[in-house]
Amino acid sequence: MAESIIKRYYDTLGEGKLLATNCLDCEGYTFPPTTACEYCGSTDLEFIHLSGKGKLLFLSHGVAPPPNARFVDIAPYAYGHILLEEGVYVQGIVTGVKPEPEVLQEIYDRGPALVEPDIIELQGLKILAFKMV
Ligand SMILES: [Zn+2]
Known part of the structure; x- marks a missing residue:
């Protein structure tokens, strides 16, 4: 390698x-x-x-400024813990979710949601994010 x-x-x-x-x-x-x-x-x-396909186990949103200037354009955003179908745990931005407590609570109450990759580009760099299926 x-x-x-x-x-x-x-x-x-x-x-x-x-x-x-x-x-x-x-x-x-x-x-x-x-x-x-x-x-x-x-x-x-x-x-x-x-595959990038998996289950969304946990979903939250940040209250602090993004950790890198690259993420300012999409902040605030939802952030999740995902268990991929291959058994790998991944953390990442979850697109298409309003990062508001009521919305996050509703998704939590429904139980683990299925997600798939949503590769986004921020300032010229591809970033692995996820979207609910
Ligand atoms: Zn080994």
Whole structure:
């Protein structure tokens, strides 16, 4: 894995795909991909693509300013914890949701919602976000 994994991740995201690694020793998925397995530390890895489809487990919204100027244009936004169908936990912006307590409560009361990737572009950089199906 001599090439930059970060560059490969963002290039792949630009094609609408979620790049991860599969560990050939313990079969754990690491997402976003790194040079070693996050479960056992092995460097015997292969690249795979995750579906990005999953269940929205938790949804909230920030009250503080966005952590990076790149996100100012879309703030305020909803932010969620997602369990992908491959068993990987991901955190990300959830698009199409008004970040208001009443709206978030209604979604929470309905139970886990299904989500899929919604890759957005902010100031020239593709960002992995999710949208409810
Ligand atoms: Zn491993």
